[in-house]
Structures are given as structure tokens and as C-alpha cells.
Amino acid sequence: MAAEFDVTARGSPAADPPPGILGKVMRHLLHPFRRGTPPQPQPATGFYTDTSVCIGCKACEVACKQWNQLPADGFAFTGNSYDNTGALSAESWRHVKFVEQFDVLRSLRERVPGNGGGTSEPLAERAEHSPADGRLSLDVIPPPADRWLMMSDVCKHCAAAPCQHACPTGAIVYNEFGNVYIQPDICNGCAYCIAACPFGVITRSHFDGHAHKCTLCYDRQKDGLVPACAKACPTASIQFGPVAELRERAAKRVDELKQRGHAAAHLYGNQRTEAYSELHSFYLLLDRPAVYGLPDDPVNPWVHMRGDYLRTVAFGLAGLLLTLAVFLLAGRPA
Amino acid sequence: MTPSPTATGYAHREVTKPPNWHGLVVWDVMLNAVTTGVFLVAAVGDLARPTAFAPVAAWAYPLALAVLLADLVCLVLDLGNPLRFHHMLRVFKPSSPMSLGVWCLTAYSLPLTGLAACALFGWRTEWLHPALLVVALPFSFGSAAYKGVLFSTTAQPGWRDARWLGAYHVTSALAIGAGVLWALAEWLGASEAAGLLRWATAGLILLGVYPAVRFAVEFRASRVVMVVVTVLSFVLPLVLVATPQAAWVAAVALLVGGYVARSALVHRPHRS
Incomplete structure (x- = not known):
């Protein structure tokens, strides 16, 4: 037991820097250029979040913070129902959203x-x-037309992630489980991934200046464990597993809900669209995606890259040719 | 049923989050335009009319290098962890405009340093000078071209719709470069180069009108910004082209107009 606790104190011969300030500088400069052996690919895993059974308990938020040792994000009164964390951030990798669909005017x-x-x-x-x-009689309870919508939001682990595409350092990679993972020792906080993400998932930490987001509990997965949020969810709203299996389960659940009269039930992100890849963290929703703070039709920004470069290069070359023509033709003696 | 305001949930909110890019990035984009614009116009002039451009080029390359170094300082300081700036060079990823840009800037800086050293120490050899120019030209062009595409290939409001941003940035950079060199040539008394640069400035400003209009429409720029940029970057310099004595005024107008446009660009997502 003592040896286990001693792990952090033990140094790794390969990682130990040479003695002296020069050694430290060399390690700082050379460490990011080292390459390890890539792990064997595994079947892609992900989350299926069934919002129809979410009760807004925030156990997922707490479990995520606890397992990943994330600091508090500052609880504030947002004025929006029971939402007190506001949004996903570098310190909040899970965020439970609350939508109150009550006809207050009719009720009054x-x-x-x-x-x-x-x-x-x-x-x-x-x-x-x-x-x-x-006590007041029970007829003040809102009629069935009024409802709560709750959703535990997280990184979508896109199959073709704009953040991974954007990352200039190679810090954002796909791990062996097909999850989008930010290597914390490589990220330098350029923030390009933040600009690229159409879901507003990633932010830069105030503590270390690096970008952080859900890792899909990579460390737990490597040990054969379920991610902390899915483990903690008391209603199985957050389900974890191989993506193919989750999709089948989700499709059955949609059919079941439709049979029960929830005509609006649909899956979000389970299939690729013309403008965006499938998501490895997808959702069962009961209203328009925008109501949950998701883009109705997400667009991968990279679809425009070729055209944007073409226009830029064309006008740039036109400018250079124009300059060359002026310099060659103007001011020459007739 | 009349829904209450909360029935729409999060629908009224912008989904994306703005990156932590502020004043330093405005300066980065501006300095990128100045260094690449000055170098590209000077290099084309130096290759096409070496005799006429020699006095201007002797100042242009050290100026381009100084501005590039200031640009690189802005780029490094803007990182969340500036001590990890070298991580940018651990991969070459042309599919990422930022990665491509970093490599272009690095490759551009090396021959530019050689050219600046040649200019400062008077080493103008027959083969080295044009060789350095030819090597630096494509990387300088790449350094100018990547910047607009870096912004337009994001999910941010304003930027994501700006299909003509890259074209605007690169034509604006060339116009700024020509304007600055025109002022420099007038100051140095290089009349032949000044005469050529005057017409180049006018031509490049006119070339930039179309991408600028398209960009302004897509970007939905505010009226104040549009008026200021139109006057400073287009109308005033074109009027002043006929007045050689006003070269400095034209150059300053181009620089200030370019800065205003880039400031509006960088801060756009924060206004949503």
C-alpha cells in the first residue's frame, strides 16, 4: 500500500530532466517533440443522453468535477431557472440546462x-x-401542456471535430476510443479551437491558460470504467457505451416515445448531415435543438476553407501582377 | 398558447463562445498586413526595377523585419501559455490555417533576416540578394493569405459568414505596403520609385474595392466602421494620389483605416 501512495514521489528515469537549469530548459523545449507509441484502436465509444428522463439533479456535474478535480466555476444567480453554472467551460465539463415551458400568462x-x-x-x-x-389545493399544479425540459450538456466528441482540425500544436487528438482529447501538456492556449467549435464547448482556463473540456473520462475508460457522469446519473439519462450500440438503443427509445404520443421526440447528432459529421455524444430531444442551446443545423467551418483560400490567393496574385505591371510599364521612356 | 419568455429556453443565446482574442490580436493582424505588404511590394519592385528601387529596398526589408518581429511578439504574448510558443512547430498541419501560417511566418522570417542584414551592412551581391527574394516571396505571400482564412474558417458570428475576408485582408495588405513605401520613397527622395509606387498604390486600392464591399456586406459591419474605413482606406488615399507631397498623409490614412477594420473584425464575436 505504501508503494502505491509513493507513486507520485517516484521519478521516471526517462522523464527526469538532466540536472541544472540547462537541463530544465532543454526538457521544456524538447519534451513536446517526443512521440510515444500510439495505442491500438478500440471501437468508438460515446454518450447517448436521453433528455426525456433527465431530472436536473446535477449529479453528473458534481461527479465530473469530483473525478476530474475541477474547481468551482463560481455559483451565480443566472436568472434562468435552476441553471447556476451558466455554460460549459474549462472548469465545468458538464452543464445541466433547464428550460421552463410554462404558460405564465394563461396561468395568471x-x-x-x-x-x-x-x-x-x-x-x-x-x-x-x-x-x-x-395547504393550497392541488389544482394549482400546471396542466400537462406545461413542462420542464432538462439536458445535461457536454462535449459532442464530433466524428470530424473542427477543434481537432484547427489545433496547430497537435494537442487535440482522437484517442483509441475515437474520443476528442486535449493533451494538457501540449496545448499552449492559442484559443483557435474555441473559435472553431460550433457548440461553444471549449474555453481557456483562467488557471493555466490552456484549453480544457470533457475527456470522456479517458483515464477511467483505460481502466475499463464507465465515465463518472454516466456512473452517477440516477435515471440513466446519460448512457455510455460503444456508439453503434447506443444508436440502436436511442432509435428504439424514440419509437417508444412516439408511440406514447411524444411526436416531437427525435435524435440529434446521431447521423451525419451534409454540413456536419455525426456526434459521438448525441441526444434525444423533445423540442427544437435551439431550445436546448444547440445549433439547429451545425456547419463545419472547414467546408468553406478551399473557397476562401481560392478567393484570397486569386486576389493576392492579381495584386502582385498589377504591381508588377505598373512597375514594368509605367515611367519607362517612350 | 402564449409561451412565457423561458419557453424558448436557450434559443435566444449565441451558441458559440468567443475566443480570448483582443487588442494584441488586432495588432497581430495589422502588423501581419504591414510586414507582408511592405515586403511583397518592395520585392516585386526590387526584382522588376532594381535600380529604381534599391534606395527604397534598403529601408523596406529592415522595416518589414522589425514589424514582423513585433507581430511575432504579439502572437506569442497572446497565447494562454506564452512559454509554450514552440509547441506550434511540433506538427506541420496545412489543413489548419494557424499551423500553415506559423510555418509560413517562420520560413518568411529567415530570408527576410538575410535581406535585412544585406541591406543594413551593404552586402548586395549579384546572386544572394535575388535568391533571398525569391525564397522569401512565396512564404511572405502565404503569411498574408492565411490570416483572413484563419478567421473565416471558424464558427464565430461575423467571421463564419465572411467568405471574402481573406481576399480583403491580402489586397488591403498590399495597398498598405505600397502606400507606406510610396511615403518612404518620397522621404528618401527616390523620385522614380515614388512615381511608380504612387500608381501601384492607386491600382491596389481600386483592386481591393470589390472584396472590401463583399466582406462588409457579409460581415454586417456597423455604419460608423464602414464610413471610417471607406474614407481612410479608399477615398482619401485615392484623392491624395494626385498630390505627391501628401504621400505620408495617404500612408497614415491607409494604416489607420486598416487598423479600424481589423479592430472591428477581431472584436465582432464579443458583441454577439
């Missing part, structure tokens, strides 16, 4: 006397007529 109209609503009794009078324990 119904409670105003003589307004033709469901009741003409003011709330105070109704309290008087309520049972002996003094």
Missing part, C-alpha cells in the same frame, strides 16, 4: 376572478377553502 388569467378562467377564486380564498391542513 385563470387565477384572476371573473376572467373566464378555470377558477374565479383568488388564491387567498382558495387557501381558506382548502383542507384543514391549510
Whole structure:
């Protein structure tokens, strides 16, 4: 047992820098250029998040922070339901979103006397007529048309990720499980991945200046464990496994929900579109993606790259040729 | 059913998050335009009319190098971890405009340093000078070309729709470079080069009108920015082309107009 606790104290001969300041500088300069042996590819894994059973308990947020030792993001009153972390960030790799779809105006109209609503009794009078324990009668509970939508958001682990495409240092890679992974010892915080992500997942940490996001618990996966958030989810809203298997499960669940009358139930990101790849973390939604803060039709920014370069190079070359023509033709003696 | 404001959930919010790019990046984009513009125009002039451009080139290459070094300082300081700047060179990834740009800037800096040294120490040999120019030209062009595409191939509001940003940036860089060299030639008394650069400046400004208009429309620039950039980058320098004595005014107008446009560009996602 003592040897296990001693692991961090033990040095690795290969990683130990040569003594002296010069050795440290050399290690700092050369370390990023080292290459290890790539691991054997495994079947792609991911998340399937069924928002129809999410209860907004935030156990996933807590489990993620606990396992990955992430600092608090500063709890603030966002004014948006029970959402107190606001967004995904370098310190919050899971974010539970809350959408309250309540018809407040109708509810108020119904409670105003003589307004033709469901009741003409003011709330105070109704309290008087309520049972002996003094509690309001249960008819103040919103009718079924009103609903909560909750969704645990996370990195989408895109099959063709714009962040990975953008990364100039090679810090963002696909690991053996097909997950998008930021190597924390390589990232230099250029922030290009932040600009490239159409889902607003990645941000730069205030602590170390590097970009961070969900690793899909790469360390746990390597040890055959389920990611912390999926393990903690009490309703199986977050499901983890091989992506192909998750897709089948999700398709069955959509059929089941539609049979129960949820006509709007659909999957988001399970299949590639013309403008975007499939997501290895995909969702079952009950409303438009935009309502959940997801782009309705995400576009991979790289689809424009060839055309943008062509226009740039064409006008650049035209400028150089024009300059050359002026210099060669103007001012020459006739 | 009249939905309450919360029924729309997160629909009214911009999904993307702006990168932490502010003043240093504005200067980076601006200095990129100046160094590449000055070098490219000077190199073309030096190769086409070496005798006429020799006095201007002697100042142009050290100037381009100084501006490039300032640009590189901005690039490094803007990183979240500046001590890891060399990680940019651990991979060559042409599919990433930033990676391509870093390699182009690195490759451009080496012959430019040689050219600046030649200019400063008077080593103008018959073969070395044109060889360095030919080597530096494509990398300088690449350094100018990648910058606009870097912004337009992102998911950020304003940038993601700007299909003509790269073309605007590169034509603007050339116009700025020609304008600065024209002012320099007037100051040095190199009348032949000044006369040529005056017409080159006018031609390059006119060439840049189309991409600038397309970019402004796609980018949905504010009216104030559009008016300021139109006056400083297009109208005023074109009017002043007829007045050789006003070369410095034209150059300053081009520089300030270019800075305003690039400042609006970099800060656009933060306004959404």
C-alpha cells in the first residue's frame, strides 16, 4: 500500500530532466517533440443522453468535477431557472440546462376572478377553502401542456471535430476510443479551437491558460470504467457505451416515445448531415435543438476553407501582377 | 398558447463562445498586413526595377523585419501559455490555417533576416540578394493569405459568414505596403520609385474595392466602421494620389483605416 501512495514521489528515469537549469530548459523545449507509441484502436465509444428522463439533479456535474478535480466555476444567480453554472467551460465539463415551458400568462388569467378562467377564486380564498391542513389545493399544479425540459450538456466528441482540425500544436487528438482529447501538456492556449467549435464547448482556463473540456473520462475508460457522469446519473439519462450500440438503443427509445404520443421526440447528432459529421455524444430531444442551446443545423467551418483560400490567393496574385505591371510599364521612356 | 419568455429556453443565446482574442490580436493582424505588404511590394519592385528601387529596398526589408518581429511578439504574448510558443512547430498541419501560417511566418522570417542584414551592412551581391527574394516571396505571400482564412474558417458570428475576408485582408495588405513605401520613397527622395509606387498604390486600392464591399456586406459591419474605413482606406488615399507631397498623409490614412477594420473584425464575436 505504501508503494502505491509513493507513486507520485517516484521519478521516471526517462522523464527526469538532466540536472541544472540547462537541463530544465532543454526538457521544456524538447519534451513536446517526443512521440510515444500510439495505442491500438478500440471501437468508438460515446454518450447517448436521453433528455426525456433527465431530472436536473446535477449529479453528473458534481461527479465530473469530483473525478476530474475541477474547481468551482463560481455559483451565480443566472436568472434562468435552476441553471447556476451558466455554460460549459474549462472548469465545468458538464452543464445541466433547464428550460421552463410554462404558460405564465394563461396561468395568471385563470387565477384572476371573473376572467373566464378555470377558477374565479383568488388564491387567498382558495387557501381558506382548502383542507384543514391549510395547504393550497392541488389544482394549482400546471396542466400537462406545461413542462420542464432538462439536458445535461457536454462535449459532442464530433466524428470530424473542427477543434481537432484547427489545433496547430497537435494537442487535440482522437484517442483509441475515437474520443476528442486535449493533451494538457501540449496545448499552449492559442484559443483557435474555441473559435472553431460550433457548440461553444471549449474555453481557456483562467488557471493555466490552456484549453480544457470533457475527456470522456479517458483515464477511467483505460481502466475499463464507465465515465463518472454516466456512473452517477440516477435515471440513466446519460448512457455510455460503444456508439453503434447506443444508436440502436436511442432509435428504439424514440419509437417508444412516439408511440406514447411524444411526436416531437427525435435524435440529434446521431447521423451525419451534409454540413456536419455525426456526434459521438448525441441526444434525444423533445423540442427544437435551439431550445436546448444547440445549433439547429451545425456547419463545419472547414467546408468553406478551399473557397476562401481560392478567393484570397486569386486576389493576392492579381495584386502582385498589377504591381508588377505598373512597375514594368509605367515611367519607362517612350 | 402564449409561451412565457423561458419557453424558448436557450434559443435566444449565441451558441458559440468567443475566443480570448483582443487588442494584441488586432495588432497581430495589422502588423501581419504591414510586414507582408511592405515586403511583397518592395520585392516585386526590387526584382522588376532594381535600380529604381534599391534606395527604397534598403529601408523596406529592415522595416518589414522589425514589424514582423513585433507581430511575432504579439502572437506569442497572446497565447494562454506564452512559454509554450514552440509547441506550434511540433506538427506541420496545412489543413489548419494557424499551423500553415506559423510555418509560413517562420520560413518568411529567415530570408527576410538575410535581406535585412544585406541591406543594413551593404552586402548586395549579384546572386544572394535575388535568391533571398525569391525564397522569401512565396512564404511572405502565404503569411498574408492565411490570416483572413484563419478567421473565416471558424464558427464565430461575423467571421463564419465572411467568405471574402481573406481576399480583403491580402489586397488591403498590399495597398498598405505600397502606400507606406510610396511615403518612404518620397522621404528618401527616390523620385522614380515614388512615381511608380504612387500608381501601384492607386491600382491596389481600386483592386481591393470589390472584396472590401463583399466582406462588409457579409460581415454586417456597423455604419460608423464602414464610413471610417471607406474614407481612410479608399477615398482619401485615392484623392491624395494626385498630390505627391501628401504621400505620408495617404500612408497614415491607409494604416489607420486598416487598423479600424481589423479592430472591428477581431472584436465582432464579443458583441454577439
